[in-house]
Amino acid sequence: MKKAALALESGQNPGNRTFAFKSGFLQQFLAFGSLIALVVVFSLASENFFRFSNIVGILLSTAVIGVLALGATFVIITGGIDLSVGTVMTLSAVMTGVSITFWGTPIWIGLIVGVLTGAACGLVSGYAVSRLKIPPFIATLAMMMVAKGLALVISGTKPVYFTKTPGFSEIALGSVLGDLIPGFDIPNAVLVFFLAAIVGSVVLTRTLVGRYNFAIGSNEEATRLSGVNVNLWKVVIYTITGAFTGIAGILIASRLNSAQPALGQGYELEAIAAVVIGGTSLSGGKGTIVGTVIGALIMSVLTNGLRILSVPQEWQTVVVGIVIFLAVYVDIIRRRKTA
Amino acid sequence: MSEWLVSMTGIEKSFAGVHALKGCRFELQAGEVHALVGENGAGKSTMMKILTGVYQLDGGEIAYRGKPVRIASPKEAQRLGISMIHQELNLAPDLTVAQNIFIGREPRRLGGLLLDDKTMNARTEALLRQMNLNIEPTALVSELTVAKQQMVEIVKAISYESQVLIMDEPTAALSDAEIEELFAMIGKLRARGVGIVYISHRMAELKAICDRITVMRDGSYIDTVATKETTVERIIAMMVGRELYHAEGPGSYETDAEVVLAVKGLSRGKTIKNVGFELRKGEILGIAGLIGAGRTEVARAIFGADPVDAGEIYVKGRRVKIASPHQAVAEGIGYLSEDRKRYGCLVDMDIKTNVALASLGRFSRLSWMSDAEIEQAAERAVERLGVKTPSVRQRLGNLSGGNQQKVIIGKWLTEDCDILIFDEPTRGIDIGAKSEIYKLLDGLARQGKSIIMISSELPEILRLSHRILVMCEGRITADLPNQGVTQETIMHYATMREEALLV
Numbered sequence: 001m002k003k004a005a006l007a008l009e010s011g012q013n014p015g016n017r018t019f020a021f022k023s024g025f026l027q028q029f030l031a032f033g034s035l036i037a038l039v040v041v042f043s044l045a046s047e048n049f050f051r052f053s054n055i056v057g058i059l060l061s062t063a064v065i066g067v068l069a070l071g072a073t074f075v076i077i078t079g080g081i082d083l084s085v086g087t088v089m090t091l092s093a094v095m096t097g098v099s100i101t102f103w104g105t106p107i108w109i110g111l112i113v114g115v116l117t118g119a120a121c122g123l124v125s126g127y128a129v130s131r132l133k134i135p136p137f138i139a140t141l142a143m144m145m146v147a148k149g150l151a152l153v154i155s156g157t158k159p160v161y162f163t164k165t166p167g168f169s170e171i172a173l174g175s176v177l178g179d180l181i182p183g184f185d186i187p188n189a190v191l192v193f194f195l196a197a198i199v200g201s202v203v204l205t206r207t208l209v210g211r212y213n214f215a216i217g218s219n220e221e222a223t224r225l226s227g228v229n230v231n232l233w234k235v236v237i238y239t240i241t242g243a244f245t246g247i248a249g250i251l252i253a254s255r256l257n258s259a260q261p262a263l264g265q266g267y268e269l270e271a272i273a274a275v276v277i278g279g280t281s282l283s284g285g286k287g288t289i290v291g292t293v294i295g296a297l298i299m300s301v302l303t304n305g306l307r308i309l310s311v312p313q314e315w316q317t318v319v320v321g322i323v324i325f326l327a328v329y330v331d332i333i334r335r336r337k338t339a
Numbered sequence: 340m341s342e343w344l345v346s347m348t349g350i351e352k353s354f355a356g357v358h359a360l361k362g363c364r365f366e367l368q369a370g371e372v373h374a375l376v377g378e379n380g381a382g383k384s385t386m387m388k389i390l391t392g393v394y395q396l397d398g399g400e401i402a403y404r405g406k407p408v409r410i411a412s413p414k415e416a417q418r419l420g421i422s423m424i425h426q427e428l429n430l431a432p433d434l435t436v437a438q439n440i441f442i443g444r445e446p447r448r449l450g451g452l453l454l455d456d457k458t459m460n461a462r463t464e465a466l467l468r469q470m471n472l473n474i475e476p477t478a479l480v481s482e483l484t485v486a487k488q489q490m491v492e493i494v495k496a497i498s499y500e501s502q503v504l505i506m507d508e509p510t511a512a513l514s515d516a517e518i519e520e521l522f523a524m525i526g527k528l529r530a531r532g533v534g535i536v537y538i539s540h541r542m543a544e545l546k547a548i549c550d551r552i553t554v555m556r557d558g559s560y561i562d563t564v565a566t567k568e569t570t571v572e573r574i575i576a577m578m579v580g581r582e583l584y585h586a587e588g589p590g591s592y593e594t595d596a597e598v599v600l601a602v603k604g605l606s607r608g609k610t611i612k613n614v615g616f617e618l619r620k621g622e623i624l625g626i627a628g629l630i631g632a633g634r635t636e637v638a639r640a641i642f643g644a645d646p647v648d649a650g651e652i653y654v655k656g657r658r659v660k661i662a663s664p665h666q667a668v669a670e671g672i673g674y675l676s677e678d679r680k681r682y683g684c685l686v687d688m689d690i691k692t693n694v695a696l697a698s699l700g701r702f703s704r705l706s707w708m709s710d711a712e713i714e715q716a717a718e719r720a721v722e723r724l725g726v727k728t729p730s731v732r733q734r735l736g737n738l739s740g741g742n743q744q745k746v747i748i749g750k751w752l753t754e755d756c757d758i759l760i761f762d763e764p765t766r767g768i769d770i771g772a773k774s775e776i777y778k779l780l781d782g783l784a785r786q787g788k789s790i791i792m793i794s795s796e797l798p799e800i801l802r803l804s805h806r807i808l809v810m811c812e813g814r815i816t817a818d819l820p821n822q823g824v825t826q827e828t829i830m831h832y833a834t835m836r837e838e839a840l841l842v
Contacts, residue, residue, distance in 0.1 A: 208706045211699055215692070218685040225644060225682050226697040226750065227668025285687055 030330060031279055031294045038298065042305035049308050056186060058297075058304045063172070063189040064089075064252045066296040068267060069274035070200045071244025073292045074237050076275050077204075077217045079284025080129060080136035082238070083268050084143035085245045088121040090264030091147040092249025097160030097259035100168065107168055114253075115246035121147055122242020126235035148265060155261040162257050172254035189251050194293075196247060201289035209236055217284030273320070274299055277327040298323070342405050344369045344534040345390070345421075345503055351398030352385055359385050362399070363560045365553055367503060367534040372525060374537045374545045374566075377555035377578055378769035383538055386555070387505050390536075391423050392416040422496035423505040428488050432481035437463035439480055440495045466494050470524060486517035493524060497533075504528065505536040510544060511766070514630040515830075522548055540769065541796075542571040554578055579771045589623060589821060590781055592805050596620040597655065599789045600672075600758050602641060605650030610636040612813040614650075618758065623780060623790045625804025625821070627797065627829045633813040634793045635677055638760045642674040643667040654758070668697055670758075673751030677763035677793070679740070683747050686736035690728060691717035693735050693746050697754040720749030724779060741772025748779065759783065760791045765799065777803060797826040811835050 043050040068085050075082045096114035099105045105113070121143055128139035162168040171188060178185035204210040212233040215223040224230045253259045278295030280287025299320060306316045345367040352360040360382050367373050375383050388394045390401065392410040401408055403419055410416050430439050437460045438445075446458040463476035472490055480488055489509060496504055510518045525535060525548060537549055545552060546566060554561040554577040561577050600618040605611055610633045618624050626634045639645045641652060643661040652659055654670045661667045664674070676682035684693050691710075694717040695702055702713050717731040724745040728738060735743055744764060751759055764780070765773045780803055784790055794800050800807060807824060809817040809832035817832035 206708055208699055208703045208708060211692070211708055214688065215685060215696060215699075218687050219681075222676075222682050222684055223696065225642070225664050225674060225676060227664050227673075227754070228696070228699075229663070229665040285685075 030334075031277065031291055031298070031327075035294050035298050035301065038301050038305065042301070042308065045305070046308045049305055054304065054308070056190070058300050059190040059193075060187050060255075061304070062296050062300040063187075063193040064248050064255070065267065065270050065274060065299070066193045066293065067196050067244055067248040067251060068271035069278075069292045069296050070196055070289060071241040071248070072268075072271045073200070073275050073278075073280055073287055073289060074204065074213060074244075075136070075241045076272070076280050076282060077213050077284060077287045078234060078237055079217045079220065079282075080234075080238075081140065081272070081282070082122075082125065082241050083137065083140040084121060084125060084147055085241065085248075085271055086264045086267035086269075087144050087148040087151065088118055088242065088245045089249040089252065089267060090259070090261060091121065091151040091154075092117040092246040093253035093259040093264075094151045094155045094160060094261055096250055096253055097162065098154060100165055101160050101162060107165060107171075110168075111171075111250055114250045115243055118246025118249060119239050119243040122239040122245065123235060125242070126238025129238065130231040130234040144265075144268065151261040151264070155259065157261060159261065160259040162253070169254050169257040172251050189255060192247065192251060196244065197289055197293050200244070203240070204289055209233060209240070213237055214285060217286070219285075270299065273324050277324060279327075279331060281331070295327075343367060343402065344404065346402045347386070347390065347399065348402075349399035350386065350389060350396055350401075352389065352394065353397055359558050360389075361559050363555065363558070365390075365536075365560075366563070367536060369502070369532045369534050370529050371550040372529060372535045372537050372548055374539065374549040374552040375555065376539070376545065376552060376574065377561075378771055381555040381578070381769075382558040383555055384507070385558075387423065387507070387536065387538070390416070390503075391421055391505065417499060417501075420500055420502040421505070422499060422501040422503070424489065424492050424496065424507065424509060426508045426511060428485075428492055430480045430488055430491060433479065435477050435479055436467075436474055436483070436491050437476040439491060440466065440498055463494075466498055470494055470497070470527060472524075484517070485512045486514070486520065489513070489521070490524065493528075497528070501533065503534050503536070505538070507538045508540070508767075509537070510539065510541060512630070517630075518544070542574065545574070546571065575770055578769075589803055589805050590785060592621045592623075592784065593619070594820075596622065598653075599655055600641075600791075601653040601656075602637075603651040603653075605637065605640055605647060605652075607636065607640055607645065607647045610813050611640060611647070614810075614813075614815055616808055616815065616818065618789050618791060620757075620789055621784050621787050622805050623784045623792055623803050625800040625807045626791060626793045626810060627795075627800045627807055628810035628833050630795065631812075632810040632833065634810050635762055636813075637810070638674060638762050638791065638793060641667070642672060642760060644674070668754060668756070671756050672758045672760065673697070673754065673756035674760045675744070675747055675751070675762060675764060677766060679743060679747065679767070684735055684743060684750075686734075686743075688735060689732050690721065690726070690735055690738075690746055691731040694720045694731070694749045694753050697750050697756075716753050717749070720746070720753055723752070724749050725775065739769070739772065741768040741776065744768060744772075744776060745779070748783075752783075757787075758789050758791070760793075762793045763795065764792060765794075765796070773799075797829055800829065801826070809833050 048054060068089060072082055072085055092114040095117040096110045099113040100107055100110035125140050125143045128134045129136050174188050175185045176188055177191060204213065212228060215228065216230055216233065220230060274296040275292050276282065276295070277298055278291030280291055302320055302323060303316050306319060343366045347363070347365045350360050350363040363382060363386055365375065365386060375386070377383050385394065389396050390410065392413045392415050395411070401410060408419065410419070431442070440463050441459050446455040447453065448455040460476040467474050467476065472494065474483065474487055474491065480491065483491065509521060513521060528535060539545060549566050551563055551565055552569065552574060553563040554574060556578060596619040598617045599620050603615045605614040614637055628634050636645065640647045643663045643666055652661055659670050661670065680686060685696070691713050695713045702709050714731060721728060721731055726742050726745045728742065735746060738746065761780070765776055768776065780790060780792065792803055801821065801824065804821050807819045807821055807829065808815050809829055811833055816835045
């Protein structure tokens with residue numbers, strides 16, 4: 001952007017709007033372009049890849065990590081991190097199970113309990129980060145362990161099954177769309193993922209909290225000195241991340257028709273990877289929900305495609321790791337050029 | 340002297356179609372202090388970045404000691420003996436002075452396996468002694484004052500046998516006494532035959548230290564003059580190429596207007612000691628003092644940015660409790676930080692977001708943002724304050740310092756703050772834009788805003804303030820109406836230390 005600055009100071013109009021538009025467009029295009037390229041490559045490599053059932057399978061396997069990543073996007077744009085989303089997701093799942101199976105509440109109350117559990121954990125992390133000034137890495141690391149332990153304690157270390165409420169698994173695996181359009185059997189989990197993405201995108205770009213989210217990530221101290229109650233808004237943002245995590249917890253419980261208390265750890269890193277591949281900067285201030293959706297899709301397309309090509313599981317992980325390297329490196333080069 | 344230490348001639352540089360340097364030249368003799376001046380964007384730093392190998396020239400020639408050279412990288416520049424002391428110092432704060440000076444070329448022993456701290460400290464000691472500096476080689480850089488850190492940078496440059504030393508605004512963060520020390524050091528370097536390029540906005544300094552002055556404007560070379568044969572007015576005229584806004588002093592104001600802000604017994608540790616004063620409607624209250632006198636600390640305390648030990652604050656006669664900037668803004672107080680980039684604005688975001696930042700709540704209904712209203716408000720602010728920008732969607736960081744400052748003023752006007760605290764409002768802003776900021780402050784006061792203005796530049800204090808507070812070591816040592824006050828009077832109070840008061 002140095003060029004633009006020089007032009008401006010010498011009183012010329014360099015047409016900067018198009019320039020800014022181009023660099024933003026490029027970022028989106030790179031992630032989206034890579035996704036398309038992957039799909040094309042895998043489709044050419046194996047005729048089994050581009051089939052309706054396989055595409056649906058990819059989308060379904062993206063849903064849980066995707067919703068987690070949507071939530072994580074908010075905290076990451078503040079320049080923070082949330083390492084607790086994996087185990088908080090599990091705790092939310094367990095609480096939903098406890099509510100529906102042990103307490104015998106209607107399913108919808110169980111859903112609310114799940115989302116509130118996630119939100120409450122986010123609220124505590126947010127309070128620790130903003131008021132108590134504990135670095136996000138440490139505060140959410142602590143929350144990760146607390147949630148992991150609580151999930152085991154509350155469930156008695158055993159999975160909670162939803163056998164008495166067959167309707168529960170419909171939440172993720174049923175297909176409202178399939179009922180409306182025969183043959184279009186896209187599972188509800190996928191629908192929830194895309195709805196959550198739309199809501200997340202609207203909140204991030206069109207509401208007050210979204211605006212503060214970017215301001216805090218861009219320069220927290222300057223935002224505070226502009227009279228913004230930064231501590232309050234950070235608590236709100238971590239709570240939003242927690243609520244998305246709660247939704248992910250419900251989805252995974254419904255998909256497995258059980259709340260597995262030992263599952264969940266490691267999901268937070270995959271969620272963060274999806275956010276980063278989607279072009280959101282870990283140093284804060286920049287990021288999009290669309291990017292995160294694409295990032296999550298890239299990860300599942302890769303795993304799915306490699307599996308279809310019979311690449312062993314261990315190697316799939318290696319490839320995903322390399323993709324993360326590349327994604328971040330490309331982003332750094334791009335930044336170096338525009339800085 | 341016909342042989343130049345460095346000569347740059349016909350220098351051309353373009354960035355994506357923008358002609359940044361047009362046939363510029365610059366010549367440096369051994370043993371001279373040569374000032375390079377010009378407004379921000381005039382091309383000074385581009386010129387120096389070419390000399391230090393950061394940028395490559397598109398056309399023209401550089402000769403070093405009479406031989407043409409190609410400076411392909413900063414490393415190449417260093418090898419030739421060309422060093423630059425940046426405004427932001429490049430030292431590792433948690434390492435010692437000696438470790439910083441010898442970083443990357445530490446003396447070794449046992450065939451290079453172990454570091455030889457003894458030799459390193461001894462050699463550092465010798466270097467420091469050469470320059471008459473009273474700094475311990477084993478002191479941590481973070482424990483030194485900014486001035487001392489700068490000295491360490493200079494010693495580091497000398498230890499590379501540098502023959503050309505470029506200093507970018509070296510006095511920006513220094514007190515007067517420290518500037519004296521720096522000048523003494525420059526004198527020694529000059530005696531050793533080092534050629535010094537001195538970039539500064541402070542005219543008085545140029546007169547005091549420089550042999551010759553080269554003026555640049557809009558990417559062009561204007562002229563090189565001997566300091567002795569020119570006047571400050573003439574240099575400024577060459578820099579801006581237009582008539583400057585001149586006024587003898589501040590406009591008139593009602594001396595018995597309503598008191599909008601009263602501070603009583605404000606204290607915080609050793610930095611603020613029992614500070615009290617009043618600010619009236621339409622008044623510009625200047626706070627003068629040396630670096631470290633506690634002026635910024637007072638401003639931040641009033642604004643709620645830092646906690647205080649004691650003190651009462653009254654806004655329009657009403658006692659208020661301000662524990663955070665959030666509460667201060669609710670009381671109609673706005674603060675413009677001395678460090679614009681770190682504390683003042685969001686450089687990576689656009690102008691309209693920066694203008695609306697303090698009042699985002701007002702631009703939303705039930706939390707839904709109205710971007711159209713934000714854009715209108717930003718356009719009003721841009722027009723009212725004369726910000727030069729093609730659009731309010733421009734990234735703030737693309738504007739010059741003066742225009743950034745105007746956008747930040749726009750932020751507080753959009754929030755409708757009646758009490759504005761300006762901390763070094765013209766720091767890092769070029770002279771032409773400075774006078775615009777002065778006009779703006781005058782205008783705001785006339786419209787009934789009350790302004791506290793902290794400045795280290797005495798002419799600025801005298802030019803703008805209706806009343807002047809002088810601070811020294813956390814205390815207010817004088818409260819003077821700006822009539823017949825001279826720089827000497829202010830300096831007298833600014834150096835009135837506590838021991839002196841007791842006698």
